[in-house]
Amino acid sequence: MEKRAKLYEGKAKILYATDNPDCVIQYFKDDATAFNAKKKGTVDEKGIMNNAISTKVFEYLGQNGIPTHFVRQLSDREMLVKKVEIVKVEVIIRNRAAGSLCRNYGVTEGRTLSAPVLEFCYKEDAFNDPLMNETHILALDIATASEIATIRELTFKINELMKKFFLALNIELIDFKVEFGRHKGEVILADEISPDTCRFWEVGTGVRLDKDRFRHDLGNIKEGYQEVLKRVTGKAA
Ligand code: TMP
Ligand code: ASP
Numbered sequence: 442m443e444k445r446a447k448l449y450e451g452k453a454k455i456l457y458a459t460d461n462p463d464c465v466i467q468y469f470k471d472d473a474t475a476f477n478a479k480k481k482g483t484v485d486e487k488g489i490m491n492n493a494i495s496t497k498v499f500e501y502l503g504q505n506g507i508p509t510h511f512v513r514q515l516s517d518r519e520m521l522v523k524k525v526e527i528v529k530v531e532v533i534i535r536n537r538a539a540g541s542l543c544r545n546y547g548v549t550e551g552r553t554l555s556a557p558v559l560e561f562c563y564k565e566d567a568f569n570d571p572l573m574n575e576t577h578i579l580a581l582d583i584a585t586a587s588e589i590a591t592i593r594e595l596t597f598k599i600n601e602l603m604k605k606f607f608l609a610l611n612i613e614l615i616d617f618k619v620e621f622g623r624h625k626g627e628v629i630l631a632d633e634i635s636p637d638t639c640r641f642w643e644v645g646t647g648v649r650l651d652k653d654r655f656r657h658d659l660g661n662i663k664e665g666y667q668e669v670l671k672r673v674t675g676k677a678a
Pocket of ligand 2 (some may be wrong): 452474475476477478637656
């Protein structure tokens, strides 16, 4: 696998072309941002930890019938993935109230939700990733009705699978964000799944094991990621 030109640099990852036109390399950085990059920093070895955690989660989801862009882990910071055209929607599921749900609706953090909440946000930093509904997505030609149906169905399945996966590690999946891409006419799970993109609370103690430690200056940021890595891989960082 030959690494070629840089294609795109985001806040936490860089994409590189390869000698295979159907595949790209996803490189995980240590950079961390929050609140649409108003807060910036780095977390030592975050890229290594997120690559390893994402690898395990994509492997598990793939084995359980979710089509994903994951091909294989290449190195400590690199993952080979199928090249996709990203659907410009961030898809969020919430199992318990936290973050912007609390801010937007005046709900107490940690409140149990009577049913999971599915949210769509327009993936556009310039507009602060605003919430949108399915009619916006259709009206603005962001995705077709059949793509939206696939995304909904896959996201609810991913939620059920991930809740089970993390509960077995004594971690409650509070909420998460996923992104999808088009590859050869199919909508597949893309991007990453890591403590950057999920809220993970330790069962029993409620200890935060995710990027909220960075967002809200809770301390021991690296240790939170390390703890998830240790549980997911069965190895220390
Ligand atoms: P929120 O409560 O800030 O809207 O976040 C909901 C979930 O989505 C949480 O697990 C963090 C994740 N998330 C991202 O992965 N990227 C983002 O840009 C934002 C705002 C949230
Ligand atoms: N990743 C997002 C950003 O910078 C926000 C977040 O995860 O809280 O801006």
